[in-house]
Amino acid sequence: MVESYLRQSALAHLGLEARDPSGQEAAPVRLQEKTLPAAVNLRGDPSDEGFLSAVHQALGVALPLEPNTVASSERTAVLWLGPDEWLAVSHDDEPTAESRLAERLREALADFHASVTEVGESLACIHIAGPRAADVIAKGCPLDLHPGVFAAGHCAQSHVAKAAVTLHRVSDAGAPGAASGPGYDLYTRRSFSDYLWRWLSDAAREYLGA
Template identity: 40%
Template sequence: MSSEIQQQSPLVGLQAGEGRPLQHRAAGRVLLNEQPLVGLANLRLDPGSDAVRDALRAGLGLELPLAPNTVSRGRDAMALWLGPDEWLLRALPDGPVDLAARVESALAGHWFAVTDQTSGYSVVQLHGPGTRDVLNAGCPLDLHPGVLKRGQCAQSHFFKASVLLRPLDEQGDGWELIVRRSFADATVRLLMDAMQ
């Protein structure tokens, strides 16, 4: 008997086959893709500390965004602004899953708090000309690309599930949603219903 623990997507019940990430297309207008097991970490620190920001820049090649609802991209990860002293770090494709450990190493000796969130959230992306219509079925934000642009992010909800939204392109046809694991299945089912 093996005692090895394997992480599994909360969307495993919706996946097309063993080990294949969820992908759902509706009438050629919207494609939903699961981004399985993306490295995520919640980071809290004093943004006024030059030493902490320098250490993070040296260790991860990442400059924290200080303006509300903005995103910055570094060498291996991006940082999404959540509050004046809080960010969600998201690994880039093929980036490290162990973001929390990388931050701990980079910021050793400084005051900060980092928590691994990799298994606590699901990441899905939607692409296509009908994407904003799908999101607007359950999200109250104005998602027009003139209002919420690439390089920004916003915390909101899709129906009753809290989500972190990030536009992926300038036209507003590509979006990423980061949703708590416990709401992921229901949220994706609602997205799929809205795609019909």
């Protein structure tokens, strides 16, 4: 685990925290860097009921078994990555959140053939929302983002421009409690985060009158 005093967001050098958020809710595209994700890669046998039950007990949420879907609780989201692979994420400011998440899983799965790997320090998460958010992403992503096939609660591994991403649609337009327009979390490697942020910012300019 990285010492807490050494932790900083992947985009700290851009000074995003100093931006004035007033008026952003009505913007057609809104970009923000989300809190450093506590993220754990999990692999195991989905046909083993004992494994599924142990994970459910540890996370408080059942593993999603349908391809490209997400199961969420109040604190944790679990993204389907493959037939036997998932990504459990929590945007928690507590520096030990990731190690605690991994420890709960390792204790629960001690008697199972499974792997639990902490990966949060290698990732960054960029959130993009607004009525034109999907249009911005579509400029560099081959996925069909139509809400009929990629609604809230869906995820997919793909790329945006040249950056590999795991894309999670976290909300739909008009969802209760949601800001205007759909919202997406884009997980990418820290080394790609600056490039991806700048690419998204440039791609959004036509919708922001810039």
